Amino acid sequence: MKIVIIGSGVAGSVLARTLSDEGYNVLVLEKSKRAGGMCKSYYYKGFTYEYGPHILANHHASVEVEKFIKKHINTEKTKLTSASYVKNKICYYPPSIHSAEVLGLKQKVLKEISNLPKKIDHKNFETYLLGKVGPTLYNNFFKNFTSKFWRVNPKKISSDWAKTRKLGESIYKKQMFFNEKWCSYPKNDWNELFVNLLKNINIIYDVKVKRVNLNKKYLVINQKEKIHYDQLISTINIDELFDYKYGKLYYAGYDIVPKIIDLKKQKNLDGKAISMLYYPESKYRHCRITNYGTFQNKKTYPYNSKTILTIETPNAKKRLYPLLDDKNIKIFDKYLTEASKYKNLITFGRLGLYKYLTTDTTVAMVFRLKKFFKNWQEVSSSKRYDFYKTIRGSWKN
Template sequence: MKKYDYLIVGSGLFGAVFAHEVAAKGKHCLVVERRAHAGGNIYCQNREGINIHFYGGHIFHTSDRSVWEYVNQFAEFNHYINSPLANYKGKLYNLPFNMNTFYEMWGVTTPKEAVERIAAQRSIITHEPRNLEEQAISLVGMDIYEKLIKGYTEKQWGRKCTELPAFIIKRLPVRYTYDNNYFNDRYQGVPIGGYNILINHLLEGIEVRLDCDFNQDQTAWKSMADKIVYTGTIDEYFDYGLGELEYRGLRFETERYEIDNYQGVAAVNYTDSETPYTRIIEHKHFEFGTQPVTYITKEYPAVWKRGDEAYYPINNTKNQKLYQQYLMKAKQEQNLIFGGRLGEYKYYDMDKVIQSALRLAEKELC
C-alpha cells in the first residue's frame, strides 16, 4: 500500500485548493514544491510591513459568488479596485479604455463623440484581420492601438504585432462611461495581509515539502502515492520528448524608496516601445498602506528558456498542436492528472484556477 492517496506537484492555487478539498474528506496528501516557498506565483514577501507580490501584481476578481465565498473562508479580502494607468511617453491615460481615456486622447466629452472617433479609425480595416495589429485597429482604431497597445504588446510577446495572430486579441474592453474599474466582475479585492495567508490556510495540516523537484526522480515520487496531480509544465513532465512548448518569461527588479508614495497607484503600464519594462507595481497601494517607505517592482518581459519560470503560454497554432500531442501522451498514463495554467498550457485567472481545482476534487471524491 502506498503512503499517500495523492501526491500534488506544485503548491500554487490549483494544487493548494485541490489538496485542501481532498484532505478535508480524509485523503492523505503530500504536496511537493520546487521553489523554497509555497504559493506559486501569488507568493508575497513582507518587507517593512508591505506585502510585495513577488511574481507580479495579483488582484483577485470574480463574478462567481461561490468562489468569492470560498476564498473568504481562508483570508479576509479588502475592497481594492484595480484602476491602472498607462504611461505613453510621459502622458498618462486611464485604463481600461473608457471616457476618461478618450477625453485624455482626443478631448471628447460625450459617448457619441467617442463612438464616432473610434468608428472612423476602425473603418480603415475593410477585410478580415490577418494579424494582431489589424485586429486591434479594427476594434479600437489607430490612435489607441499605436499609443496604448502596440509597444506594450510587442514588448510582452517579443515580436511585432504584425507577426502575432489576430486571435490573441479577439476583443478589447471599450466603455463609453467614466469608469476606471479595470474588471467587470462583481467581486474584487486583495487578501488583507497578503496571499500567503490564503495559501497557508489552504495547506494547513497538509504535508508540504519545499525545494523538491519532482522531475529529478519521478519514479521515486510516483512510488509514494496512488495518484499524481501535476501542475508543472506538461512538456517538462515528459522530458520535452515531443519538443518544447513556448512561453514568455518575466524578470523583476524591486526597489526601495525612502518616500511614502512613489506613483500614487498600484500599477502603471508603460506602453511605449522605448521603455524596457512593461509596468511598475507599487505594492503598498494594494492594501492602502501608510508606511513611511515604499517598494516598487519593474516588470521586464524576458525570453524564456528551459529552467526559467514559465509565465505566459504562447498560444499560437504551432504550440497548440504540440500541446495536443502532449495531451494524447498524458491520456496514456495511469493515475496521472494535469491541472493549472502550466499543466493545461493556458492562461487562467485565479478564480478560474479555483473553479477547475474544485471540479477536479469533486470528480475525484464522488
C-alpha cells in the same frame, strides 16, 4: 489511495485541501522553501509585494469560488487605478477617448471610431483590436506593448487573448478592467491562504521532482529517493514533465525589482496614485510599474510615508504567461493527448494545462476536476482527453 501532488501553488494547494478533506491520503512536493507558487507574498523592509500585482477579481468565477477563497483568507475590498505612460504623459488605461484627449488626439480617434467596421475581423490580436479601437489607440497603447511583452508580432497572437483581457471594451469610459464587486486584496498577505489550505497536510519543501516514471508509478527526489503513488497530480510545466519530447512551449514573462519610494514621489492621475502604470514604448525596457501601497489599504508604518513598487521588465527565460497562438496550442495538444494515456496521472494548473489562470479561475478549475476525479482511472484515454478539455475550459472560465 495515495495521492502525490507536485507543486504547492494555488492549484496544488487547493487540490490538496479538497482531496484531504474528502479523506484521501495526500503528499505535496514543493521545490521552493515555501508554498504559494506564483501567488506567494514577499516581505521587504516592512512591506509586502508579489510577483506582479495579485488582485482578487472575478474573472468569470462563481459564488462558490468566492466562498471557498474567503473561507481560507481574509480579504478586503480595494480599488485600483491604471494608466499608461505615452509620449511623456500619463494617460488613462484602458485606452479610451479620454486617453486620446491627454495626447491631443481626441478628434482623430473619434473620427476613427465612427468609421470602425461593422464586422470585426477576429483573425488575430491586431485585426481584432484595430476593429475595436481604431489605429491611433491601437498603435499608441497596444501594439508596442504587446510586441515588447510577448516578444512576438501581435499578428501571431490569437484574438482570444484580447477578449480574455477585455481589451478594447471601454473606449468611452475612464475605468479599470477589474469589476468593482469582487475587486479585493488579502487583508494581511497571500501567504495566509497557503498556511490555511495546507493545515495538517503532508508537504515536503525544497525538493525538485526531476524524474517521473509514469509507467511504474513512482517519482524520484533528492537524486535517488523513490516515492510511489496511486495517483499523481502534476502542476509543473507539461512539456517539462514529458522531457520536452514534442518541443518547448512558449511563454512570456518578466523579472521584477522591488523599490521603496516616498509617497510624495508616487505617479498620480486625477489626484489618485496609480496602481499599475504601463510603459508601451520600446524606449523603456520595463513594461509596467506596480505600486502596491495603492491597493493594500495599509496606513501604519512604513506605509504612512512610503510605498513599495515593482518594476517589471520582460525576460524570455521566465515562463509566466502561455502564448495563445496556433503553433503552441498544437504542441500543447500533443502533450495533452500523451498525458491522457496515463490513468494514474493528472496534469493540472496554469503550467500543467498551459492556460492563463488567476486565483479564482484556478479554484473554479479544481471544482471542475472534482466532478471527474472518481472516474479518472476507470475511463479510456480518449474519455480522459475529453475530461481534460472540460476541466481546462475556455478562456472564459
